[in-house]
Amino acid sequence: MKLSIISIGNSKGIRIPKTILKQCQFDKEAEIEVRDDKLIIKPVEKKPRKGWKEAFGSMRKRDENALFTDESLDREMKDWEW
Numbered sequence: 001m002k003l004s005i006i007s008i009g010n011s012k013g014i015r016i017p018k019t020i021l022k023q024c025q026f027d028k029e030a031e032i033e034v035r036d037d038k039l040i041i042k043p044v045e046k047k048p049r050k051g052w053k054e055a056f057g058s059m060r061k062r063d064e065n066a067l068f069t070d071e072s073l074d075r076e077m078k079d080w081e082w
Contacts, residue, residue, distance in 0.1 A: 003014045016026075029044040059065055074080065 001020075003016075005012050005014060007013075024043060026043045031042050031044055033040050056065075
């Protein structure tokens with residue numbers, strides 16, 4: 001598909017047809033990069049927990065898996081005031 005490059009203020013841009021945006025699952029943001037003199041546009045990955053498994057695995061190897069809460073915390077809530 002051939003697209004025209006258009007002026008947008010002081011910049012240039014292209015219009016991407018709605019069907020292509022839907023097919024590629026673009027929403028409100030895109031990632032753009034140049035690789036081998038080619039422009040690559042891809043949707044932003046929506047994986048908020050990406051890399052957590054590896055991070056927690058490396059923490060375990062370094063024995064950094066201690067609790068963040070104080071052991072003296074009243075978990076039964078006996079002395080809590082409501």
